[in-house]
Amino acid sequence: MFGKLKNALEKTFSKISQSLEPIKSREITKKDIDKLYDEILFSLVEADVAYDVAEKIIDHLSKKLIGQKIGRLEKTERFIKNEFSKILYEILKNGEPDIDLESLTKKSKPAKILVMGVNGVGKTTTIAKLAKHLSDKGYKVMVVAADTFRAGAQEQLKIHCKNIGVPIFQGKYGSDPGAVVHDALKHAEKTGYDFVIIDTAGRQHTDIDLMNEIKKVVKVARPDIKILILDALTGNDAIIQAEEFNKNIGVDAVILTKLDADASGGPALSIIAGIQKPILYLGVGQRYDDLVPYSAEYILNKILS
Ligand SMILES: Nc1nc2c(ncn2[C@@H]2O[C@H](COP(=O)(O)OP(=O)(O)OP(=O)(O)O)[C@@H](O)[C@H]2O)c(=O)[nH]1
Ligand SMILES: [Mg+2]
CATH class of the missing domain: 1.20.120.140 (SRP54, nucleotide-binding domain)
Known part of the structure; x- marks a missing residue:
C-alpha cells in the first residue's frame, strides 16, 4: 500500500x-x-x-x-x-468526520443509511462490512437490496448477509427500487431495527435517468445519512463523482475503498485532499473486517512510516 x-x-x-x-x-x-x-x-x-x-x-x-x-x-x-x-x-x-454512525440511532430508529456510487466501487462489499461491524456491536441491523437492476446483485448481497448473519430485505429484479425501500422500511419499523442499510445499483453520475431514480429513493427513504462510496484507484475521477453526486443527491459522508490495492498512494491522498467531505471509513481488503475508521494518522503512517 x-x-x-x-x-x-x-x-x-x-x-x-x-x-x-x-x-x-x-x-x-x-x-x-x-x-x-x-x-x-x-x-x-x-x-x-x-x-x-x-x-x-x-x-x-x-x-x-x-x-x-x-x-x-x-x-x-x-x-x-x-x-x-x-x-x-x-x-x-480535513477528511476526519464529525459524525459517527452509532450516534444516528439516538435520533432515529431505525437509522437509515443510504449507500450510493458508480459501478463497481465496492458498495455491496462495504455494506456487508458495515452491517457486520454494527451487528458485532450488538445493534439490530437489516440490509435492503435495492439494486433491482444488475443481474446477480440480489444474490450477491444475500450471500454476504448469510455469511455475516444479518437479515436482508430483497426486491424483485426490474421493480422500482423506491417501492422496495418503502416496503423494507415499513417492515423495519414494525420489527424494531436499529439500522437499515440500503444498497443501490451502481450508476454513473452522468446518467440522468439513474440519478433521477436515486433521487426518488432518497425521497422515499429519507435517509439519516447518504454515504458515497469512492474507489481510491480512480484518483481524480473520484473527485468529480463526489461533486456530481453531491450536487444531485447530497453527500453526507464518504467511504474510500480499495486502499490495499493502491500501490501508489498519490490518488488516495489527492481524493482526500479534494473531496471536501468527511470520510467515515476506509476499505482495506475484501474480507468483512477490512474496514478501518478514517483518521489522518492512519494514512500518514502508511505514507511516511
Ligand atoms: N481489494 C479490495 N477490493 C474491494 C474492496 N471493496 C470492494 N472490493 C472488490 O471490488 C469488487 C466490486 O465490489 P462490489 O461490492 O460488488 O461493488 P459495487 O459497487 O456494489 O458494484 P455494483 O453493484 O456492480 O455497482 C469486488 O470484487 C470486491 O471484492 C476493498 O476495500 N479492497
Ligand atoms: Mg453492488
Whole structure:
C-alpha cells in the first residue's frame, strides 16, 4: 500500500537536504527553493499526486524553509520530513468526520443509511462490512437490496448477509427500487431495527435517468445519512463523482475503498485532499473486517512510516 508515494517522498527528502547542503553558512532564500520547486513537484506528480495538491504541499514547505539555517545533513532531512508530515497531516485531518454512525440511532430508529456510487466501487462489499461491524456491536441491523437492476446483485448481497448473519430485505429484479425501500422500511419499523442499510445499483453520475431514480429513493427513504462510496484507484475521477453526486443527491459522508490495492498512494491522498467531505471509513481488503475508521494518522503512517 502506498509504496510509490513513500519512495518518492523519501527520495525528495534526501534530494532537498543534499541540494541545500552547500549553502550551510547562510539562510535559505526563495531563490534556493525555486531551484528545487519543479523537481519536487515532478516527483510528487509522478507518484500520482494531483497537481494542485502537490503545489499546496510545496508552497507550505517553501514557507517553512525560507529563512531557516541549515545544520547537519541528517538534521536538515529530519526537519524537511517533519514539515512534510505536518502539511500532510493538515490536509488529511480535513477528511476526519464529525459524525459517527452509532450516534444516528439516538435520533432515529431505525437509522437509515443510504449507500450510493458508480459501478463497481465496492458498495455491496462495504455494506456487508458495515452491517457486520454494527451487528458485532450488538445493534439490530437489516440490509435492503435495492439494486433491482444488475443481474446477480440480489444474490450477491444475500450471500454476504448469510455469511455475516444479518437479515436482508430483497426486491424483485426490474421493480422500482423506491417501492422496495418503502416496503423494507415499513417492515423495519414494525420489527424494531436499529439500522437499515440500503444498497443501490451502481450508476454513473452522468446518467440522468439513474440519478433521477436515486433521487426518488432518497425521497422515499429519507435517509439519516447518504454515504458515497469512492474507489481510491480512480484518483481524480473520484473527485468529480463526489461533486456530481453531491450536487444531485447530497453527500453526507464518504467511504474510500480499495486502499490495499493502491500501490501508489498519490490518488488516495489527492481524493482526500479534494473531496471536501468527511470520510467515515476506509476499505482495506475484501474480507468483512477490512474496514478501518478514517483518521489522518492512519494514512500518514502508511505514507511516511
Ligand atoms: N481489494 C479490495 N477490493 C474491494 C474492496 N471493496 C470492494 N472490493 C472488490 O471490488 C469488487 C466490486 O465490489 P462490489 O461490492 O460488488 O461493488 P459495487 O459497487 O456494489 O458494484 P455494483 O453493484 O456492480 O455497482 C469486488 O470484487 C470486491 O471484492 C476493498 O476495500 N479492497
Ligand atoms: Mg453492488
